[in-house]
Amino acid sequence: MPHNLIALGESATVDSSPRSEALPFTLQDLKASIPACCFEPSVWKSLSYFFFDLGIIAVLYAIAHTIDAWWFFPCFWLLQGTMFWALFVVGHDCGHGSFSRQKWLNNLIGHLSHTPILVPYHGWRISHRTHHSNTGNLDTDESWYPVSQSKYEQMPWYEKLFRFYLPLLAYPIYLFKRSSDRKGSHFHPDSALFRPSERGDVLTSTSLWLLMVAFLGGLAYAYGWLFLVQYYVGPYIVFVIWLDLVTFLHHTEQEIPWYRDDDWYFLKGALSTIDRDYGFLNSIHHDIGTHVAHHIFLNMPHYHLKAATKAIKPILGTYYRKSDESIWSGFVRSYRTCRFVPNVGLQVYYQAPNERSTKGH
Template sequence: HKWLNDLIGHLSHTPILVPYHGWRISHRTHHKNTANIDNDESWYPVTESQYKEMPLAQKIVRYYVFLLAYPLYLFKRSPNKEGSHFLPSSSLFKPSEKWDIITSTILLIGMVGLLGFLTYQWGWMWLLKYYAAPYIVFVIWLDLVTFLHHTEPELPWYRGEDWTFLKGAISSIDRNYGLINHIHHDIGTHVAHHIFLNIPHYNLLKATQAIKPVMGEYFHKSEEPIWKSLWNSSISCHFVADTGSKVYYTSQNKLAKG
C-alpha cells in the first residue's frame, strides 16, 4: 500500500530532518545506477582531474569530515551535481514528483518549527542534549555505512556501455558491524540488498548465503574491523582515472609515489 509506505516514511524520516520523498527518490536513483560513475548518486568517485581542481573547502568536507556530510548532501548533493532534496525543481526529480517533494519539505519545515518552539520552552541545553547530540550520532552512522559499502580499492566503477545493472549491484561489499548488524536490519549484507531491490530485510541473511556460492570470486566481503576498513578506505580511495570504462579508486599518495 503506497499510502501506508508514505505515512510510515514521513513519520520515521521527518523527526530526523530527512525529507522522505526526496531521500526515497535519490536513493532509488542510487540503486538503479550503482557503480556508474556518471549516474550514481551515493559516494561515487571523482576523477583525477576533478580532484586536482576541487576547492580546498570541498576537499576537507569530502575527505576529512565526510562522516558529517549527510545534511550538506541533502541541501547541495555531491560534487559536480547540482540540486537539492528540498526543491521540486532539482534535476533529481521528475515533474510528476513535484507535490511529493513539496509535501516532504513542508513537513520538514514544520519539524524545524517544532524544534524551535521546544527550544524556546526548554532552552538550548535541552536541544543539544536531547536532539542535536543523537542527531549527530545518526548522521555519522549513516555516512559511515554508506561510505564503507561503496568505497573500497578492490571495487570497480564503470563508464558508458560497460556498465550494467548487475555489474553495478555486485560492485558493493558486505561488512561485519558486529552486534549492530541485527539492530540495523542486517545492513552489512549489502550485496544482496543491491541485487534484489525489493527484498525484505528479514530475508537478507538467507539470500546472502544463497548467492555466495553462485557468485564465487565476484562476491565481495570484508571481515576487517570497521575502524580499520574506514581508515584504509579513507586514505586509499581519493579518485579514479579520467579515462577507462572500468576503473578503480586510487589515492594521491600512490600517484605521488608512482
C-alpha cells in the same frame, strides 16, 4: 589486496581490452536460486521493527530525563543516535517498497521514520532510487561515487574538506547541495533530481521537514538551547555519523570496480558494493551490512537478506565481496587510500594521491 577481502573477479591490472568481461550469470539466475518467500514482505513483521525501534527511543528518552546528569548525556547520545539510525533503516525499507506492498503504508511509515530525524522522505527516496539504479556508474551514480583525478586536483579546499576529511558529517550538506558535479536539492520540487509528476510528493516531505524544524525551534525557545542539544542535537549528530559511515563503507573500497557508461550495466554495477559485519549491531540496525543482496534485489525486506545471500553466494563465487575487517579499520584504510579514479578507462579503481599507477582498463 587485503587478505580478508573476497574481491570481484581477478585482481585489478592494466588491460588493453576496451571492455571488462561480462558476468557469467544473469539476474534471473540469481533470482531463481532464492526462495520465493524472500521477496514477500510481512506487514506485521515490518511494523514490529518500526514499533520496537520507537519503543527503545522512548525508553532512552525517559532514562535520560530521569537521570538528567551531564556525565550520562554522551552515553545517551551514542545510544539514541544509533536508534535514530535504526529508525532511518526502517524508512529505508519503506523507500524501496520492501516494508509492505501497500504504497500508502510505505509512505506513512517512511515519513514517520524519517521526518523526526530531519530526512525529507520523498526527496531522499527518489535520489536513493537513482543511486540504486546506477550503482557503480561513474557518470550517473548519485552518492559516494569517486571523482576523477583531474576533478580532484581542481576541487576547492572547502569541497575537499567535507568530502575527504570530514566525510562522516557530510549528509546534511548533501541534502541541500548533492554531491560533486550533481546539481539540485532534496527539498526543492524543481530540482533536477525529480520528475514533474513527483512535485507533490517532494512538497509534502519538505513541508513536514519544515514543521519538524519549527517544532525543534519551539523546544529551544521553551526550554533553552542546551535542552535541544542534550536531547536532540547530540543524538542527531551520532545518527549522521552512522549514516555516512555505513554508506561510505559499502561503496568506498580500493578493490571495488567503477564503470564508465559504455562498460556498465545494472547487475555489474550492483555487485560493486561489499558486505560488512557490524557485530552485535547487525540486528540493531536491521542487517544493513548485508548489502550485496540488497543492491541486486532492491525490494527485498531486510529480514530476508541473509537467506538470500546464502542462496546466491554459490552462483556469485568470486564475484561476491565481503570484508572481515573491523569497521573502524576498514574506514581508516579507505579514508587514507580512496581519493579518486584515473581520468581514463572503462573499469577503474580508487587510488590514493601518491599512487601513480593507472589501476584499471
